Amino acid sequence: MDRHHPDVNEELIDLLTHTALDERKAFARLYQLAAPQLLGILLRHVRQRALAEELLQDCFIEIWDHAPDYRPERGMPLAWMGRIARNKAIDALWQSPNEASSAPPVLFDPGAGDEPLAVLSERSETSALSDCLRHLPAAQRQSVVLAYFYGQSHREIAGILGSPSGTVKGWITRAVAHLRECVGV
Structure with a gap:
């Protein structure tokens, strides 16, 4: 996905808007489009695939819960979701410091x-x-x-x-x- 392409951003904005209305099909499509990028962010931080995949699920739960809070005028949708992923990774590193790095x-x-x-x-x-x-x-x-x-x-x-x-x-x-x-x- 070309995250800088206007059509992709418009689609992500539209999907977040519909997710905010509890539309499961929109959420499934949002997951399909954004999950690879968010998983990449998580892997860069935690460096463990199993943990990154678990955190990815937590990210999408938070995205589902907070989709009504997303405001397109405040930033790109992938940047907003990426912040959620980075925050989850950072929190995970501090909850399990021995797993993250020796x-x-x-x-x-x-x-x-x-x-x-x-x-x-x-x-x-x-x-x-x-x-x-x-x-x-x-x-x-x-x-x-x-x-x-x-x-x-x-x-x-x-x-x-x-x-x-x-x-x-x-x-x-x-x-x-x-x-x-x-x-x-």
């Missing part, structure tokens, strides 16, 4: 250049970090994960989360401060 995370203080704050190498420290991340507001948690685990810039994160770059920078700064205090670094 490598410990590295945190950097955005206010101090590229100096590492700490390299968390002990399993208990990684678990403590996961616990601390769970206590962050969703936007801060997603911002810090996208920045430090996926190497996204503030501008890229702003595009993913649909927020201004300055807001994202503030979220990351507050999240890092919280994490430093929480894990005792």
